[in-house]
Amino acid sequence: MILLKEGTRDVRGRALVSYYLFLIRRNKLLMLGMAIVGMLLIVAAFAPWIAPFPGDATGDMNVLVKLTPPGPEYYFGTDNIGRDIFSRVVFGTRKSLLVGIGIVLIALFIGVPLGLVAGYFGGKLDELIMRISDGFLAFPPLLLPIAIGGALGTSMKVNMVAIALAWWPWYVRLLRAQVLITREQLYVTAAKSIGVKDHTIIVRHIISNSISPVIVQASLDLGYAILASASLSFIGIGAKPPVAEWGLMINEARAYFLDFWWTTTFPGIAIFVSVIGFNLLGDGLRDILDPKVR
């Protein structure tokens, strides 16, 4: 391969990057998703500077201005104890993003290795792992986190772990399906035939070729994780007052929202925007990474 001289590697790398950039630019919805997620990240990172009343997110009360409608001073209005809802929504972004990422990471951490092992080694181990996963999947979506929350108590950590414990089987299934395809490929057979150890094959060949559906699913799931976490917090398993968390804010607003619509509208919109953003991102990633659609 005379063409592969020193300078060529840079060019190949750069060509790949600009190809992906072209794919991204072509997909308007993906750009929208990236824009939304980017905005969420910025809001979460710079929350103390964006929120006009940062103290309201942690416990300040200003009962004199309670339940004021949205206006120039309080963009989203104030709640029943006078806290600025805009600031609380902004700080809630931090909590929601962290919890969402935490849930997906834990689920990946448990599900990916199990999926790899089940798919690659097959046999009795595969059976065992699949039966355990089926057991977890037999529960309707919110129910297992509720039962776990009921058993372990209510805090954001429990919220996170409970949802992750309900979600990891999906990753096992996803990865196992991919591994079953990948391990039949010729390069795997070739590697085995020259004596490459199993764990090396897994790390070098199987993972990199099986991972793209998992990446797509993980980015979609970030949105759903935020939704699930907010739903659990709404029920009561999750953040406790006076923490600013979107689901909790909607729950707290239940008593007066009929006459003061802004107390529940804006946190809900925040959840909605987050889920849509990650959904578009995930769908867009799928369009980019799936060779059939390219």
Add this chain to the structure above:
Amino acid sequence: MTLVLLMVSIITFLLTTIAPSDPAAQWAGTRPTPEQLETARKELGLDKPVYLRYLLYIKNTARGEFGTSIRTRQPIIRDLLGYFPATFELVTLSILISMVVGIPLGIFSAVRRESVPDHLGRLFSLCGVGVPSFWLGMMLQLFAYSMLKTFPIQGRIASEVSFSHPVAIKTGLFLLDTLIQGNWAAFKSAIIHIILPAATMSFACLAFVSRMARSSMIEVMREDYIRTSKAFGVSEQLIRYKYALKNALVPTVTVVGLAYGSLLGGSILVESIFDWPGIGRYVWLSILYNDFPAIMGVTIIFAAMYLLINLIVDLIYAFIDPRVRYSR
């Protein structure tokens, strides 16, 4: 299927073992002496090793003895059976709505691909997936209460109507019972009370079902046999609604099983908002009161229902898809 039930029972049993509340202390009552606690432990079989306790747990669950609720002080099974019809009515109606509205929407979208209605439909699907159901319920309540003032925002039936025109309970489903009875006033009240909760619950489901219907219809329309039919001059209408539709419906049916499960979970959120006297609201109150035995009872029941529904869906799937039938 039995293996899965086994796994479910193991998981729920493990949850009961790690729960902080001590069943013996609850059994013995307030301020028990150590001897009473010991007797309580022996009574409940808590001193036996784990695997024996598991067998005892299975035996009790199979018999329907879920224990007594801490909050209502009733046997949990009685609570569950009492509240079940309300939830069943709501969830079933929601599924029906989402199928009746969602499937035609999806098919319509697929047939007119890349047109303005299609894009609108896809936008709607995207929104449906992202909207938190509890928030949507509250928004609908705001809409109904502040602006329209026509739809009630809680309960199953107006209390005045239930006094003046009492419902003769046969199935527990108000819509059916009032029709059977001929109780027109109560029927109207029941319908108007169920509309908002059912709309809330079916919204997310609808979006998902229409997405599935659309993508499976598009896939079917690409198939060779469709092209062949067109080449033979079969009319477009006939192709779409006889050949394509039947095949497109098959994956959509399997989605219904999944949807039922998520609706069971979602009923917890929606019933609490609309004060709908069903199992969902029961769970929500149990969480509020830390009533762990009740939570576990509902978990087992919902998991069993979900498994049953999926089994039925699998059977229906085998029934409508001859390929599955003949491959056995």
